[in-house]
Structures are given as C-alpha cells and as structure tokens.
Amino acid sequence: MVVDARRRVLQCASAGCGYRTDRLPTPEAVRDAAVTHLGQHAQRERLAAHLRSCNCRTAGCAWHVGSRSCTGQIVLVLFRSPGGRSWHLADACETCAGAIPHAARVPMRGPVTVATPEPVRRRPRGGEARSVAEQQAAARAALAYTAASLPPGVSGEARLLAVVCALRVRPTGLAPLPLGITRTLRLRAPAGALAELQEARWLHYLGRPCGGPAAFVPELAGTPGRKRAGQWALQLLADRRTIVLPAPTRLAALAVSAAEDRHGEAFLLDPEGTARSCGLDEKAFEDALADVSTAGVLADWYPLPSGLLLCSLARAGPRRGGG
Structure with missing residues (x-):
C-alpha cells in the first residue's frame, strides 16, 4: 500500500x-x-x-x-x-x-493457516473445475512458495518444474509427472532439473511401476488436491509464444499473467516482489519482461513514480475457462 x-x-x-x-x-x-x-x-x-x-x-x-x-x-x-x-x-x-x-x-479469527473452501462445480470425469481467477491465485501462491523454499542457485528449469509440482500435488504429497508433462513443457534437461530438486531435498522422484512416475514433495503432503489448479499455468507455460523462451522468462510470463485482475484491463505489478518469485534480480526481470513483451504475451508496461509497473496483457492468451 x-x-x-x-x-x-x-x-x-x-x-x-x-x-x-x-x-x-x-x-x-x-x-x-x-x-x-x-x-x-x-x-x-x-x-x-x-x-x-x-x-x-x-x-x-x-x-x-x-x-x-x-x-x-x-x-x-x-x-x-x-x-x-x-x-x-x-x-x-x-x-x-x-x-x-x-x-x-494481525489477529485472525479462526484457523488463519487454512483457507475456507468455496463450493466448486464438479466435472463428470473427476477433478475440480476451477475458475481462472482461482488458478491465477494458485499460480501466484506456487511461485511464492517455491521462491521461499528453493535454495539459491537452482536453475530456471528446476524452478519451473518445482512450480508445476506445487500446482499438481495431491493430498498424499505426490505430484504426478507423466512423460507428457515434461514433453509439453519442452525442458531441455528434465532429468537434470529433477536431480537438482532431489539434491536440494525439495522432492523425491518416484518411478512407480503402477500409476506412472511422480514426485513426492514432503512439505506439501496433507494438502488438498490441486491437480486442476495447474491447468491454466501449464497452458501458458506451453503456449506457442512462450515455449521457445528460457525457463526464467517463462516463469516471468506466468507471474505477470497471474497478476491480471480483470481480463483485458491494465493492472499494477510490484517488480521487486515478482522478480523474487521468479528467482530473478530486478535487472534480469526487466530483461525478461522485454522478452515476454516481444513474444506477444505482454502488450504494454511502464514504470510509475511509485516504483510499481502498470501492465496490460496482449489479448491473445490462454483460454479463459476453468480446468
């Protein structure tokens, strides 16, 4: 404020x-x-x-x-x-x-660490249908969580994979990682990214004979299922405009897109905090914004005297629908 x-x-x-x-x-x-x-x-x-x-x-x-x-x-x-x-x-x-x-x-009434769930529409084939606003909030939370929990020096690809795991984790702490996910993300070295996260003890990779491969994230065990919350983020990260960008720049595209409040309207962005959530310093984040703009995700952005950025997204983007 x-x-x-x-x-x-x-x-x-x-x-x-x-x-x-x-x-x-x-x-x-x-x-x-x-x-x-x-x-x-x-x-x-x-x-x-x-x-x-x-x-x-x-x-x-x-x-x-x-x-x-x-x-x-x-x-x-x-x-x-x-x-x-x-x-x-x-x-x-x-x-x-x-x-x-x-x-x-700030004193809070009730259990401040648990959000009150809102009723959600049920799909015929399982999972929860979530609005884009809910998925944007989940993406912001996943970026903030990984920024706080990952050690310094983690590569951009490992950070991107960690964000995806945080969005897909189930109450068991398992985040399904079928080959289709890594192929969709087009990571240059998915095995190396997994190895980094395992070495940092952020996750444990399980090559399960039944149910397909998954990552076990100990700190996220016991949380509500969030598989549907990652659909919008995955769509953006694999968008034809962003898929050719380096992983840190794709995270910047995700962070900026998740900050939009009302579709088609300009919004404010805190460059310092958003840069941290992507694992970037402010100069690298500024360069990433330029690339995101060139790619056609960000239509316009400029700094305000307050230090905030006034941004507007390009009209073409991930489908504005749940799931």
Missing part, C-alpha cells in the same frame, strides 16, 4: 487490485483507509498452511536489521516503511515478525 502523504492519497500495490482513493480529509483517515483495505486483503486471500512461508526470508530478511534464522510459526504482520510511505501486510516467521520495525501482528 503506497501512501502519498502530501496529497493524502492511497494506492494499493497488490497484484491486480487497482484500489486507489481520492484525497482523504485527514492523516487519520489515510491510516484508517490503509488498515481497512489491507484487512480486506487478509480476509480474501488466506492461503492454505502449506503455501504460507516467511515473506521476509524470501526478501533476504531486508525488512529488519541483521541476519536471523527463521524460526517459529508463520504469523500475519502489518508494518510500515521507516518513512511511512508504504504499508505492508505479509506473512513472516515469529523471529522476523519480532525484528521488523513498526510491525504489529
């Missing part, structure tokens, strides 16, 4: 939100509007326990002084930048939450 104290105007930096106020009468009104709007995000965007991670660690513990070991439960914290220009609502471990200046824990 970006605050223009001089004009007393708020602008939300959350991907796809677009919330912006007119001039507010008093500084207190600015504070109340910021807290109210961030609270609405907290209620609408609860994540399942397995997708919650310390966002401070993902940012390199840049929100507080000194390097600390992330410990304790994940809590929701509200904090402002030292100058008061921006307000943030984020998950953090208890250690980081206690070290972030100007931070307060």
